[in-house]
Amino acid sequence: MQTVAQKILVNPNPATGQQAGYQAAMAGRTLYVQSSDAGNVLTITLTDVFGNRETVQSVGAGAKLTPAAGFVAVTISTTADSNVAFIVTQGDIDIQLNQTTVNIGNGSGNPVPVAIVSEPGSPFPVTVTGTVAVSGATLTATNVGINNTTANPVPVQLHVSDITVPVLPALALTPATVTPVVVAAGATGAVLLAADATRRAVRFFNPASSAGPVAIVPAAADAYANGAIVLNPGDFWNETDAPGAAWYASTPAATGATVNLQTVKA
Structure with a gap:
């Protein structure tokens, strides 16, 4: 197993003599990107002993590449200067995280679908806006308020001795x-x-x-x-x-x- 940590550049740096990207003869079966501080900006090409190339684009930390024939050379380019650390090994890589914090952005633009489950006799309040379709269940509602406004009137029928009575709107005559x-x-x-x-x-x-x-x-x-x-x-x-x-x-x-x-x- 070998760990490489290096700043990979988009363009050569004449002051230091560092070339753009990263290229090295490095044999292995699995490459795992531990970190990339610029995000998913890396293009990684793995070349096997027969000259075949496997390329992935726009990857960053957490990317794991295991070509079937392994590889003997690694080439990495980037769309933004990035401090990169990656591991090359002849076997597989299993990363154990003792503690991690994950923040899920559950915004209205990209909501996370969830399933809500309640036990019988243990209802919970739900705030709903818009149209609700109930299928395959019986909906029971109590304390329902009807907002019968002029803009959104509730249609009704009046009956006298089971005869429908027309209702004319109250208009100025x-x-x-x-x-x-x-x-x-x-x-x-x-x-x-x-x-x-x-x-x-x-x-x-x-x-x-x-x-x-x-x-x-x-x-x-x-x-x-x-x-x-x-x-x-x-x-x-x-x-x-x-x-x-x-x-x-x-x-x-x-x-x-x-x-x-x-x-x-x-």
Whole structure:
């Protein structure tokens, strides 16, 4: 066994006459790098008796090379000046460390995967962020707080006697007066309002000054005789069940009418 300790240079040093790198005729079976103060900067080439070369790059302390045919020459180059100590032996090398300290950098960029094991009846708290997928197990949670904010609302369904009840968001409502529609006598399906999903209510009014009644109908083909909502002069109807639908007006053959309109939109 032979130990070599030397500063290996990147470039020759004219002042001392030391050449770059390291090269020596040195027979052995195993080469072990004990230290390299510049880190993993070494390129080591081992040449056997037949001239075959085995090369490893970017190695440092702890590197262990054992070519199958052994070697008779050692060449080392470096990318940075480094104080290097290495061992050459005809056998194997087993390094015993009486005491060592290892620091593991477990950062968020390169986290160390670990397995967490707990015994039944001995739970431990775990802080979790992000999405959690539970597979192959039953997840039991107690004292769960639900953060039901405007930005992240919790979807719910309301039921009355097992019937799903729609819930409309609380929005600011704006009433607006629409130009009155004059409906001629004998008209069927005169357009009052086109469909608009933003409407929350519609008010229909047949002024007292109108000549006669008017039927408020949901289809253009509905005649006056088929109307379910018939407003005599002075009558008013507030539609809140289907305010967003299209609405039409039909009149009897003898008289026409005027329909005043007011909408309420979100």
